[in-house]
Amino acid sequence: MKIAIVQFPGSNCDHDCKHAIGQILGAKVQYVWHRSDKLTGFDAVVIPGGFSYGDYLRPGSIARFSPVMKEVARFVTKGGVVLGICNGFQILTEAGILPGALMRNKSLKFVCKDTWLKVGTTECFLTSDVEMGKVLRIPIAHMEGRYIVDDYTLEQLNNENRVIFRYCDKKGGIAEDANPNGSIENIAGIISEGRNVVGMMPHPERVCEESLGGTDGVLLLTSMLEATKIY
Amino acid sequence: MMLDTQLIEQHGLTMEEFNLAKEILGKEPNLVELGIFSVMWSEHCSYKSSRKHLSKLPTEGPQVIQGPGENAGVVDIGNGLAIVFKMESHNHPSYIEPYEGAATGVGGILRDIFTMGARPMASLNSLRFGSMDHAKTKYLLDGVVAGIAGYGNCMGVPTIGGEMFFHPSFNGNCLVNVFNLGLVKKDRIFLGKAEGIGNPVMYVGSKTGRDGIHGATMASEEFDEDSEERRPTVQVGDPFTEKRLLEACLELFKTDYVVGIQDMGAAGLTSSSIEMAGRAGTGIEMDLGKVPKRETGMTPYEVMLSESQERMLLVCRKGTESAVKEIFDKWELNAEVVGKVTNGGMVTIKDDGEIVANLPAAELSESAPKYTRTYSEPENLAERQSFNINKVSEPRNLTKTLLKLVSSPNLCSREWVYKQFDHQVMSNTIVMPGSDAAVIRIKNTDMAVAMSLDCNSRYCYLDPYIGGMQAVAEATRNVACSGAKPIAITDCLNFGSPERADVMWGFIETIEGITKACKALGTPVVSGNVSFYNQTDDQAIFPTPTIGAVGVLEDHNKLVGQYFQSPGDVIILLGEIEPEIGGSEYMSFVHNVEQGIIPKVNLQREATLQKTMIDLADKKLVSSIHDISDGGLAVCLCECLFTTKSNDQVGFKVKLKSDFRDDITLFSETQSSAVISINKSYVDLVMGLAKANALPATIIGEVTTSEISFEINGDKKIICKADELVSAWRGALPSWM
Numbered sequence: 003m004k005i006a007i008v009q010f011p012g013s014n015c016d017h018d019c020k021h022a023i024g025q026i027l028g029a030k031v032q033y034v035w036h037r038s039d040k041l042t043g044f045d046a047v048v049i050p051g052g053f054s055y056g057d058y059l060r061p062g063s064i065a066r067f068s069p070v071m072k073e074v075a076r077f078v079t080k081g082g083v084v085l086g087i088c089n090g091f092q093i094l095t096e097a098g099i100l101p102g103a104l105m106r107n108k109s110l111k112f113v114c115k116d117t118w119l120k121v122g123t124t125e126c127f128l129t130s131d132v133e134m135g136k137v138l139r140i141p142i143a144h145m146e147g148r149y150i151v152d153d154y155t156l157e158q159l160n161n162e163n164r165v166i167f168r169y170c171d172k173k174g175g176i177a178e179d180a181n182p183n184g185s186i187e188n189i190a191g192i193i194s195e196g197r198n199v200v201g202m203m204p205h206p207e208r209v210c211e212e213s214l215g216g217t218d219g220v221l222l223l224t225s226m227l228e229a230t231k232i233y
Numbered sequence: 234m235m236l237d238t239q240l241i242e243q244h245g246l247t248m249e250e251f252n253l254a255k256e257i258l259g260k261e262p263n264l265v266e267l268g269i270f271s272v273m274w275s276e277h278c279s280y281k282s283s284r285k286h287l288s289k290l291p292t293e294g295p296q297v298i299q300g301p302g303e304n305a306g307v308v309d310i311g312n313g314l315a316i317v318f319k320m321e322s323h324n325h326p327s328y329i330e331p332y333e334g335a336a337t338g339v340g341g342i343l344r345d346i347f348t349m350g351a352r353p354m355a356s357l358n359s360l361r362f363g364s365m366d367h368a369k370t371k372y373l374l375d376g377v378v379a380g381i382a383g384y385g386n387c388m389g390v391p392t393i394g395g396e397m398f399f400h401p402s403f404n405g406n407c408l409v410n411v412f413n414l415g416l417v418k419k420d421r422i423f424l425g426k427a428e429g430i431g432n433p434v435m436y437v438g439s440k441t442g443r444d445g446i447h448g449a450t451m452a453s454e455e456f457d458e459d460s461e462e463r464r465p466t467v468q469v470g471d472p473f474t475e476k477r478l479l480e481a482c483l484e485l486f487k488t489d490y491v492v493g494i495q496d497m498g499a500a501g502l503t504s505s506s507i508e509m510a511g512r513a514g515t516g517i518e519m520d521l522g523k524v525p526k527r528e529t530g531m532t533p534y535e536v537m538l539s540e541s542q543e544r545m546l547l548v549c550r551k552g553t554e555s556a557v558k559e560i561f562d563k564w565e566l567n568a569e570v571v572g573k574v575t576n577g578g579m580v581t582i583k584d585d586g587e588i589v590a591n592l593p594a595a596e597l598s599e600s601a602p603k604y605t606r607t608y609s610e611p612e613n614l615a616e617r618q619s620f621n622i623n624k625v626s627e628p629r630n631l632t633k634t635l636l637k638l639v640s641s642p643n644l645c646s647r648e649w650v651y652k653q654f655d656h657q658v659m660s661n662t663i664v665m666p667g668s669d670a671a672v673i674r675i676k677n678t679d680m681a682v683a684m685s686l687d688c689n690s691r692y693c694y695l696d697p698y699i700g701g702m703q704a705v706a707e708a709t710r711n712v713a714c715s716g717a718k719p720i721a722i723t724d725c726l727n728f729g730s731p732e733r734a735d736v737m738w739g740f741i742e743t744i745e746g747i748t749k750a751c752k753a754l755g756t757p758v759v760s761g762n763v764s765f766y767n768q769t770d771d772q773a774i775f776p777t778p779t780i781g782a783v784g785v786l787e788d789h790n791k792l793v794g795q796y797f798q799s800p801g802d803v804i805i806l807l808g809e810i811e812p813e814i815g816g817s818e819y820m821s822f823v824h825n826v827e828q829g830i831i832p833k834v835n836l837q838r839e840a841t842l843q844k845t846m847i848d849l850a851d852k853k854l855v856s857s858i859h860d861i862s863d864g865g866l867a868v869c870l871c872e873c874l875f876t877t878k879s880n881d882q883v884g885f886k887v888k889l890k891s892d893f894r895d896d897i898t899l900f901s902e903t904q905s906s907a908v909i910s911i912n913k914s915y916v917d918l919v920m921g922l923a924k925a926n927a928l929p930a931t932i933i934g935e936v937t938t939s940e941i942s943f944e945i946n947g948d949k950k951i952i953c954k955a956d957e958l959v960s961a962w963r964g965a966l967p968s969w970m
Binding site: 011015017052055111112113141208213214 | 382388389476477564651652653654655656657659660661662663674789
């Protein structure tokens, strides 16, 4: 199996994703340049974090026009697994592949810190190996991470078990205090209606080694590798 | 046109300098040439007041691959790898326009590193602001931090640490010193040399605009009430372009096309072309008509003096031009052949074929004016250093005093700052911001690199010689606290006007102190920067020679942190507490006294302490190490609790014996001492090791759960819940901002 990591000008977590998935977890990974119009032979696609096109205009708003995004959309339609992390999540919402939008943090400042995440569903390629309700420690690093969505879609997300992570406290309590950016209902990550596209603001690739401060990212990325074998 | 006196003056040149320029050219310079002399001979670019003194600094060692004089210093770390590092100031622009000033400071230092062929791995910063209640302080702090974050985060280079200090002497001049360290294969280092007659000279990166003209000259003058009007001399940064420039250059460096490369920083196209030719003993012929420009109608004068960011000048092998262009095309960046390397040593600037400037490259830098500025001890030095502790009454409630100190601007948590910096991108950060040293691991090896920036501006005001020594001692000590061996330093020397004798005296004293400490501790200076004219309306800043120390840990599994780990661990003081309260944070913040004799620096003791800490780490005998600095032993112990990790809160119980006043015992900032915590079973081993090294070691207490307590000579002096202490420390900065 092989995982594609899409590179836009300004992507900066591409190397980290390759290191975590390729070197730590031992999967085959390959970079795909944003101008590429081919996305064949891959079992999953990762859209990494960073500042594609410098976040100019709005994060993700220019990247979504890159040729590769047409291929990503096609890949999604065919049921392919796509994980968007941070800027990747922003690009997926801008492209209309995931609902909602990521707005400027409530503090109006960039926030880099550890957050606690409560797993909201295990019917997801990223959490299928993780216990329901488990609390994970995964860092965030973003300026625009405040998830917003219209009431109707929010109800859908909730009813269909599509909120995969919510920011919580250490013990799993979903409180405003634990919300680092003002996201609606503490939402940190969601899955598409077809359950094959995930967008999340926290960075699992940054916590895959004990020496870097934790290994909760391994749980998620391993789930993805296991799950994509089945697809 | 004839140049009049006023025009020459506006260019910051004295009549003697102008005459020297005439002599070098053998004729009267035209306006473009005058502009070039003006920036090349500005204090910022020529180091004309400092060069003579800087030559005293030790710059050599078996580990040094490249010392001062290039874009950055290079040090061998083994395994075929080298680290490239440097620190730069961006003080003047940051005061005028904090966001862009700080942002372009980061952009500039990053280019200095990757122009050498290295991938930038980690940034640090050292910041100085005026007092918290000064009208401008919050605005500057907010803007500077946002600027560093805005640029660094977008570049995907983690900002992993630094230091910050508030004092009224910085009310009119903030300091923004930015440091970066990169990693390169030892045999893939690139230098700024225009070699090979006939080789093409290429301009790559962003287009040239009218921004930043005379930025270097602006940074070579003191401020007055009209300084705000100089906002147009501050450049505007575009980190997205720089990120592409970084990736394109690193892709280019994998090929064998490049002969030499230099970034266009201060004085832009002027200094890059002249310095590259000067270093190689060649000349360059360049046509400004071929330079990619952002706007129409730019004059040769403007093109040569623009400090537009995100640009590089490179010399490649003849015939590889189109291959180079292809790489930059991929990253959607300009790459144009603008000239060629010539012999004869002249830099010849043409504008669409017509010669507009013609200057000898080597002479321009070699014959630059060098000044021996007059210097003399400040008149009030004796008064500064005199102080009688008996005139200051001892606080009755030392618990309250400690809580007040840990929540003071200079000692409280910096989380508000570093939370805005991406400190984890690149997946190498193994010690997060907030500790003595920041540490990154080197992938595919067992090694880690530790780094720390330090300087106590108040010490340097009271005694610049000892202050300079102390800055080196503390920076290297912080590196050693993590278990790493310090191997080299970089410096960023921030002072007032060199034309003032007392400022110059402080500068010279500081250099002597740094020199002595570097020799004793085996850490040569491999790169550096001088920033003079940090003064407003004749009010100079406290002298601030910021030192950046770098060290190597052979096995990153042996890394030691600053924080207490387990209740029951024994706490040991390495070194001794002496009555050295002069110039301390305690005296300044609690008693508003900034006088006295600052703590002495015994370099032999310092070397012994550092060696012992490295030994303890190597033998895996310690749970934590933290040195004593601002705030003394009491604050040092508290800082061992201030982890950002969400472990269960620990505390400590400490019993001290002392002949001094309690406040002196608790808050004296004695140098070359540290607090360690160890598992009980290692006590004999550790005490034995200290003894063998002739380092005093005293068991002073143990790590407990949830409470802190100090007992002196049998009496309880401080008792407090650890939670209360931590929230006082953590809440201070956010509550001001």
